[in-house]
Amino acid sequence: MVQMTMIEAIASAMDNAMAADEKVIVFGEDVGFFGGVFRCTAGLQKKYGSNRCFDTPISELGIVGAAIGMAAYGLKPCIEIQFADYMYPAYDQLVSESARLRYRSAGQFTCPMVVRMPTGGGIFGGQTHSQSPEALFTHVAGLKTVVPSNPRDAKGLLIAAIEDPDPVIFLEPKRLYNGPFDGHHTRAVTPWKKHALGEVDDGYFTLPLGRAKIHKEGSAVTILAYGTMVHVAEATLVETGIEGEIIDLRTLSPLDLDTIAQSVEKTGRCVVVHEATLTCGFGAELAALVQEHCFYHLEKPVMRVTGWDTPYPHAQEWDYFPGPKRLGRALIETMEV
C-alpha cells in the first residue's frame, strides 16, 4: 500500500495497465512529454515511449475518432479529453460510432476504449472548465459511465474500465484530485496523502464496474451520490447530525440498482445529489428508479439537490455549487414526518 493522490492513482492505473498489456496506449492533448495539464499521465511517455503515449493535435473529434479506429483494430486506447467541457466536438464519434459499433456489426467490430476526462466544478473554472455532462453519456445505449470519488476506487475502476470490452467514459472529479473536497471552500482540504482512501495498492488490481459502495452506513435516509458529492454528503451528515446512509454509485451505467433499492427499503427516504443541472440530469433517472422499485417503502418524495438549470457561473460559483447547506436543507425536509 502506498499513499496516493487521485492524480497519482490514475497515473498508476495506466502505468500498471500499460505494463500488463502492450495493447494499452494513451494519447490526448498535452499528455505526452508534459504528462497532462493535471499530471495524470506523468511519466508514461518516458517509461513506455512515444509510440504508446503521445500528444495529439487539439481535435477532440480526432482523438476519439482515431481511438475508435485503433480499438477496432485491436488496441486498447485510454484517451484523455483535457476537460469534459471539451468533449462536445467528439460527441458524434462517441454516440453514433463508439457506442454502436458492436451492435451494428453484430460483434464483428468492437470498441474497447476508455475516455478519461476531468469533470465538475469547484475550481473557479467558469462555464468551460466546470461542467458535469454525465447524463449526456448515461443516456446513450452502448456506453458505460464511471465516476470515482477517491484514489483507491479511481485506480481499481480505471483498470477495470481499460479491461472492459466496450467503450467506457471515465469522469474524474477534478476538485477531488488532491483531496476529498466537501463543499466547504473556505476550509483547507485534508490531502489524500493523509486520508485512508488515499492508501492504494501500487500493483495491478481491479474493482468491478457496475457496483456501488456504501460509503457510510446509516438508517435515517439514503443519499445517492457520486464523485465530489460523496464528500459533500459526508460533511452534511456530520453537520446535521442525521444518521444517513451514503451510497457512492461509482458506476452510473450500468447502475447497481440492488444496492440502491436495499438501502431505500431500509431507510424509507431518499435524497439524490449531483453537481450537474437538474432537468433531465442523472438524478431524474435515479428518482424514477427509486419510486418504481421502492414506492411502498417511501415515507417522503425523493428529493434532488443539484446545480441550477443555468450555465456554470464564475464569480458566483458557491451559489451555484450544491454544497452542504443546500443538501442539509433537503435532508432536514426529507426527515420531517
Place this chain on the structure above:
Amino acid sequence: MSDNCENKHLELHIPEPEWRPGDTPDFSNVVIPKAGSVLRPPVDVDAQDIRDLAYTIIRVLDKNGNAVGDWGGLLGDEELIAGLRHMMTLRSYDARMQLAQRQGKTSFYMQHLGEEAISCAFGKALNKGDMNFPTYRQAGLLIADDYPLVDMMCQTFSNTGDPLKGRQMPVFYSARDHGFFSISGNLATQYIQAVGWAMASAISHDTKIAAAWVGDGATAENDFHAALVFASTYRAPVVLNVVNNQWAISTFQGVALGESGTFAARGHGFGIPSLRVDGNDYLAVYAVAKWAVERARANLGPTLVEYVTYRAGGHSTSDDPAAYRPKSESEQWPLGDPVLRLKNHLITKGAWSEERHEQAEAEILEIIMTAQKQAESLGTLNGDKIPSAHNIFEDVYARMPAHLRRQRQQCGV
C-alpha cells in the same frame, strides 16, 4: 533488398520539438526572409499567383529599425506612436493583472507577452461595425479601440463592475460596440461563426466584414476546417487569422501542423489567398491586415493570414513553460520583441527617443494603476463585492421561465 522492403514493419511518426528543457535552442537554420523582400501584390490577385506568400514571411522593419519594401509606408509617425503606446499599455496591463492573480485578486489570467503587435495593429485596419471573433490572446483589439481599461479589469476581477456580471472567467471579454465578439472557452468554435457573420453581411448587402482568430494549436479543430470550406464556397468577406506563437500549452506547433508546409498554406486547398507575416513587426501586421481587409471590403472574398510569433510567457497563470521548453528559447527566438522593434524604428526615424519612451512607460503605468484602483474599489474575486447571485439566473433566456424563477427563489436571491 526488394523483399525486405515488401515486409517492412510500419512505424508511427510522432513529431518532436527540436529542443526540450536542458537543450540549447539554435534558430540559425530558420530562414527569415529579408525585410522588404516580399512584393505586395494587388488585392484582386489570383490566389494561384501568390502561393509563395504562404511560405515566406512578409516583413517591413529591418535589423536597423528602418521600414523597407512596398508593404511599408502606410502609417504616419503619430499613428505609429499611438500603436507603440497601445502595445506598451497591453504589456503593462498584462503585468499588473498577472500580479493581481498571484495576489489572489482573481482566479486566472492569460497574457500576450511577445504577441502585442498582432491584435494592436490588426484592430487599426478595421472600421467601426466590423466584428472580430477573437481568442483569449487578442485584448490589443480592445486597447487599440480605446475600450475602458477599468471595464477590462472589472471583467478580470469578476467584481460588481464586471460588464459580464461575473459569469465568465477572466479575459473572456465581450464588447459588441468595440467589434469584439464574446469569447468562448472552447477553442476554435468562433472561427466558423466569423464566417457566418461575414456571410450575413453579404446576404444583407451591408459593408461590414468579419475577422476570425485562432491559435496554431486550435487550427486542428474541425471548426477551423469548416470555416475554410464555407469561406471559400461563399467567398465570405472575412479575414481568417492564425496566430502561430509556436506553442499550444506544452505542445509545439509541429503537432498541429504535421511538420510540413505552413499554417498559411492550409488555405491553398480551398483557393483562399494565404499570406504569412512577421507577427512581431507592427508595420507588417498592419500592412497585411489592411490588404486582407481591403480584399474583403471589395467583395473579393476571404484571406488567410498566419502571424509568425512566439508566446514568450506561460500559456496562462496555471502553466510553467520551463517544464517543457528551454528557458532561453524565447530570447533566442529570431523575430525579436515587437515593442522594442517599433520603438527602435521610431527612434531611427527621429520621431521618438529613449527619454520619451521612459516617460511614456511611466505615464502608462500611472494610467493603469489609477484604473486598477478604480476597478478594485468595485471589488475583486476574493472579496465580497462580487456580482449578486441573481445574475446566475438571468440571460439564460430572454424571458425567465417558471422553473428558473423557482430555482432563483430556492437560491434565496
